Amino acid sequence: MKPLRTAILGCGKIARKHAAVLASLKEIEFTGFCDQVLENALSFRDSFGPGEVFTDHEQMFRELNLDLVYICLPPFAHTNEVELACKHGVHFLIEKPIALSMDLANQMASHVRTSGVKCQVGVMYRHGEAVKWLKEYMHNSLTTGAGFMSARYSCNSLHRDWWRDRNKSGGQLVEQVIHLLDMTRFWLGEPCLVYSIQRNLFHTRVEDYTGEDTSATTICFENGGIAVIAATNGAIPNRWDYDWQVVLPEITAEFKDANHAVVHNTRPDSGSTLTVASEKDLLLAQAVDLVSAIREDRDPLVPIEEGVRSLNLALSAAFSAQQGVPIHLEPPG
Ligand SMILES: NC(=O)c1ccc[n+]([C@@H]2O[C@H](COP(=O)([O-])OP(=O)(O)OC[C@H]3O[C@@H](n4cnc5c(N)ncnc54)[C@H](O)[C@@H]3O)[C@@H](O)[C@H]2O)c1
Numbered sequence: 001m002k003p004l005r006t007a008i009l010g011c012g013k014i015a016r017k018h019a020a021v022l023a024s025l026k027e028i029e030f031t032g033f034c035d036q037v038l039e040n041a042l043s044f045r046d047s048f049g050p051g052e053v054f055t056d057h058e059q060m061f062r063e064l065n066l067d068l069v070y071i072c073l074p075p076f077a078h079t080n081e082v083e084l085a086c087k088h089g090v091h092f093l094i095e096k097p098i099a100l101s102m103d104l105a106n107q108m109a110s111h112v113r114t115s116g117v118k119c120q121v122g123v124m125y126r127h128g129e130a131v132k133w134l135k136e137y138m139h140n141s142l143t144t145g146a147g148f149m150s151a152r153y154s155c156n157s158l159h160r161d162w163w164r165d166r167n168k169s170g171g172q173l174v175e176q177v178i179h180l181l182d183m184t185r186f187w188l189g190e191p192c193l194v195y196s197i198q199r200n201l202f203h204t205r206v207e208d209y210t211g212e213d214t215s216a217t218t219i220c221f222e223n224g225g226i227a228v229i230a231a232t233n234g235a236i237p238n239r240w241d242y243d244w245q246v247v248l249p250e251i252t253a254e255f256k257d258a259n260h261a262v263v264h265n266t267r268p269d270s271g272s273t274l275t276v277a278s279e280k281d282l283l284l285a286q287a288v289d290l291v292s293a294i295r296e297d298r299d300p301l302v303p304i305e306e307g308v309r310s311l312n313l314a315l316s317a318a319f320s321a322q323q324g325v326p327i328h329l330e331p332p333g
Contacts, residue, residue, distance in 0.1 A: 001027075004291065005064065005067045006066070007066050007068070008069070009071050012035070015044070018283060019048045021283045033053050034055070061081075061084040066090045067090065070092070074168065078100070078108075082119075086112060096121060096311075099311065101315075102308075112304045121310075122302075123310065124283060129277075129278035130258060130261035138248065144223065146188050151184070171198065177215070178310055184221075185313065189222055190309070191316075198318070199214050200212055200213050202232075212321070214234055217229045243256055258282060260277050260278070261275075262274070316329055
């Protein structure tokens with residue numbers, strides 16, 4: 001079978017990790033590298049080439065007969081690249097958050113639906129072994145949804161200039177903590193209410209830091225469950241700490257990350273625990289799943305609709321914080 005003619009759009013930090021993973025797959029042949037900064041695209045070709053370089057994605061879609069594109073643009077830079085990928089029949093992975101407006105996100109989903117291309121959204125925690133273990137347990141025990149999830153995300157970095165600018169990143173919750181918002185939907189189902197408090201407490205003297213650096217978010221779900229997420233970018237420098245706990249009837253799972261969890265049996269007569277631990281490469285797992293989905297003509301593990309719904313939750317939380325009121329979410333259409 002011929003390798004997939006593959007391009008990278010947005011040759012930055014996360015794209016380099018994806019490209020290194022893709023380079024290890026025999027199904028992938030790099031064909032194009034596109035970045036608005038020519039040097040970034042050239043440096044990817046130096047590392048992962050051969051392939052043509054572009055500074056304009058429209059030209060790349062026109063000139064290359066692609067099978068697959070990895071869209072690794074910053075949140076504010078999404079425009080018509082999904083529309084063009086769909087028009088040219090190019091499958092794609094798109095990093096989270098997939099957009100900064102629901103209008104654009106819904107348009108993307110509509111293009112994917114009508115074109116039939118395969119789309120994987122880059123929320124890679126869903127590929128973790130501990131995450132998969134608990135999902136299978138829920139499936140086998142006919143547990144429809146967890147009752148409670150609590151989560152923490154903690155770091156301390158100035159990140160990229162676009163990251164600090166709320167208009168370009170959406171803020172810490174939308175850009176970063178969306179991974180955990182996505183996990184709440186994964187365990188509890190669809191949300192119906194969100195209330196978020198967001199403040200800039202630690203970076204008031206950083207002139208261009210307009211996003212929040214601390215937040216507390218409470219979410220209610222259609223199944224009656226509740227989730228709480230605490231996040232800060234004012235904690236320990238050079239550390240990205242996160243964890244979460246999922247509480248089900250008779251089971252509580254403490255996740256250190258997507259590959260590691262201690263699962264407690266909470267029946268009064270039990271007290272037993274089970275440990276799930278894996279070193280699975282999550283970016284590799286999502287790439288392998290996407291390639292298989294293309295070959296087998298099936299949906300990838302995280303199709304575009306999941307990216308749309310988790311974005312809706314994140315943007316609703318940001319709106320709640322801005323307005324100072326809880327926001328009701330409509331059931332997905
Ligand atoms: N899944 C994860 O864990 C994870 C981790 C980091 C970043 N991300 C996401 O990946 C995306 C990119 O983040 P990053 O840290 O790699 O950013 P980055 O700033 O390092 O890279 C972005 C690249 O896109 C280029 N670019 C910007 N606008 C462009 C345009 N219109 N056309 C072509 N190129 C353009 C920039 O020049 C830059 O090289 C963000 O949405 C971020 O949230 C995901």
